Amino acid sequence: MTDAAWPPRDRWWEGAVLYQVYPRSFADSNGDGIGDLRGILDRLDHLAGADGALGVDAVWLSPIYPSPQHDFGYDISDYTDVAAEFGTLQDLDALIAACHDRGLRFLMDLVPCHTSIEHPWFLDARSSRDAEHRDWYVWADPGPDDGAPSNWESVFGGSTWEWDEATGQFYLHTFYPEQPNLNWRNPAVAEAMADVMRFWFDRGVDGFRVDAIFAAVHDALFRDNPPLRRAHMIPGFGSDAGQDPLWSMARPEVHDVIRHLRRVANEHPGRVLVGEAYLPVEELAGYLGHGRDDEFHLAFDFELLHSPWEHQHLTLAVERSEALHPRGVWPTYAIGNHDQARPASRWGAERGRAAAFLLLALRGVAVLYAGDEIGMRNADPAMLPDPPFDRAGRDGYRTPMQWTPSPGAGFTTGGTPWLPLVDSGTRNVAEQSADPRSLLSLYRRLIAARRASPALEHGTQRSLFGVATDVMAWTREADDERVLCVLNVGDAPQSCALPIARIGADSGEVLVATSDRVGRVALVNLVLEPLEGIALRL
Numbered sequence: 335m336t337d338a339a340w341p342p343r344d345r346w347w348e349g350a351v352l353y354q355v356y357p358r359s360f361a362d363s364n365g366d367g368i369g370d371l372r373g374i375l376d377r378l379d380h381l382a383g384a385d386g387a388l389g390v391d392a393v394w395l396s397p398i399y400p401s402p403q404h405d406f407g408y409d410i411s412d413y414t415d416v417a418a419e420f421g422t423l424q425d426l427d428a429l430i431a432a433c434h435d436r437g438l439r440f441l442m443d444l445v446p447c448h449t450s451i452e453h454p455w456f457l458d459a460r461s462s463r464d465a466e467h468r469d470w471y472v473w474a475d476p477g478p479d480d481g482a483p484s485n486w487e488s489v490f491g492g493s494t495w496e497w498d499e500a501t502g503q504f505y506l507h508t509f510y511p512e513q514p515n516l517n518w519r520n521p522a523v524a525e526a527m528a529d530v531m532r533f534w535f536d537r538g539v540d541g542f543r544v545d546a547i548f549a550a551v552h553d554a555l556f557r558d559n560p561p562l563r564r565a566h567m568i569p570g571f572g573s574d575a576g577q578d579p580l581w582s583m584a585r586p587e588v589h590d591v592i593r594h595l596r597r598v599a600n601e602h603p604g605r606v607l608v609g610e611a612y613l614p615v616e617e618l619a620g621y622l623g624h625g626r627d628d629e630f631h632l633a634f635d636f637e638l639l640h641s642p643w644e645h646q647h648l649t650l651a652v653e654r655s656e657a658l659h660p661r662g663v664w665p666t667y668a669i670g671n672h673d674q675a676r677p678a679s680r681w682g683a684e685r686g687r688a689a690a691f692l693l694l695a696l697r698g699v700a701v702l703y704a705g706d707e708i709g710m711r712n713a714d715p716a717m718l719p720d721p722p723f724d725r726a727g728r729d730g731y732r733t734p735m736q737w738t739p740s741p742g743a744g745f746t747t748g749g750t751p752w753l754p755l756v757d758s759g760t761r762n763v764a765e766q767s768a769d770p771r772s773l774l775s776l777y778r779r780l781i782a783a784r785r786a787s788p789a790l791e792h793g794t795q796r797s798l799f800g801v802a803t804d805v806m807a808w809t810r811e812a813d814d815e816r817v818l819c820v821l822n823v824g825d826a827p828q829s830c831a832l833p834i835a836r837i838g839a840d841s842g843e844v845l846v847a848t849s850d851r852v853g854r855v856a857l858v859n860l861v862l863e864p865l866e867g868i869a870l871r872l
């Protein structure tokens with residue numbers, strides 16, 4: 335009962351499944367221990383267009399641009415080229431074409447708020463106070479007592495201001511000092527970034543994940559941030575400065591920046607912008623244009639990711655998201671990414687199947703981080719290089735993809751992977767592919783079920799409360815199809831009191847389950863196993 339008219343081609347992302355590749359860690363084609371573009375191309379069968387593929391709709395690559403790699407690609411020194419360690423522009427063209435051949439959309443990472451200290455714009459800007467690009471960055475004179483211009487803390491800890499001896503001013507960096515913030519109050523910056531987007535759109539890129547947008551604009555008077563009064567917005571990563579980033583982040587002018595990016599995206603039909611901002615969902619909803627559809631198409635809702643694995647917390651995260659993403663506006667859920675502890679370590683490996691069910695049965699765009707489909711865990715800190723590659727301590731979530739049990743894990747044929755393999759001998763794609771009960775097989779079934787069901791893919795959602803301790807229950811509905819989803823998030827069996835009259839059916843056909851359940855299931859006195867999730871067509 336799939337509806338051929340859905341999704342309309344120019345809004346292909348509605349209900350889509352996105353797959354995040356961290357390029358350094360996906361597949362290394364030339365044996366230098368670092369993942370690269372050819373490696374990704376060779377592994378596309380895992381994603382789409384082949385028997386046993388996950389069947390995702392799009393792939394998003396974390397940055398592959400030239401970079402001194404102080405923040406592993408999030409410090410860009412050239413926005414329109416490819417870092418030599420990843421390959422060439424021609425390799426990228428080949429990868430985009432190969433994705434499109436499989437019906438897979440291709441998203442890049444756009445990092446519009448800061449460049450690398452080695453970007454020619456910044457090299458020029460710091461060469462003198464009258465340099466052409468001086469005003470492309472945010473400079474300030476010392477504050478009282480020759481100290482920093484404001485008390486703002488960077489996301490990774492320490493002051494957000496770095497002293498530039500040669501020109502006698504501070505420059506602003508929301509993240510590492512090697513990532514000077516661009517000055518979005520300068521129209522030349524906006525124009526340059528528009529050209530970057532056009533460059534990639536013209537090469538066939540289907541959209542961007544837009545990095546750290548809340549950092550785009552700062553208070554022009556550099557007013558001091560007040561101390562934190564209420565519980566912090568969702569924790570991002572790094573700094574716990576005890577400071578409310580009132581004047582340094584998520585300023586109202588950020589909306590102008592997003593609208594600008596959106597206008598550029600609109601020049602090319604069918605392209606999507608997915609915003610990244612670690613904000614409570616109320617503020618995030620504004621980044622989606624509050625129904626005006628003139629800002630991001632999608633924006634990550636990280637409340638689910640940050641929720642403790644507890645019934646009340648998970649329910650609250652979902653309800654808040656539903657309330658703030660009305661019909662036609664899509665929540666975007668991720669349960670892992672390159673900045674956050676792996677869900678298998680954060681929530682516990684035993685909850686991996688239930689977490690997969692939650693991610694893929696909720697109304698929303700689902701973003702799956704490479705490795706989470708096989709339940710990869712954080713590397714033990716003792717395994718990691720000392721000093722760490724990443725000063726903010728995220729190396730453990732970025733270890734190489736584990737393809738096979740062999741030495742090198744099918745990630746590299748050569749020497750030493752840039753970060754250690756965690757447990758590839760016992761956890762890898764090859765073995766899980768062959769096992770119908772593996773987490774990977776469950777991910778495939780969940781995505782296939784979603785594709786085959788208009789209700790699961792793009793239907794509306796209504797929660798059913800009070801069904802049982804620890805049981806989340808919701809219905810999905812589209813066209814003439816209705817699906818009931820039930821998920822026991824607890825460790826004990828649960829007997830459900832489902833509101834049969836309201837549901838309007840007393841049994842349902844299993845579309846997909848985390849367990850072995852198949853066929854028709856009675857809803858009266860339904861007992862769920864620990865951590866069992868079932869989607870039933872009514």
Ligand code: GLC
Pocket residue numbers: 405408409445509545546610672673
């Ligand atoms: C984003 C990226 C993160 C990076 C930061 C600065 O949050 O996901 O990896 O360090 O922005 O660009």
Ligand code: CA
Pocket residue numbers: 362363364365366367368369370419
């Ligand atoms: Ca390589």
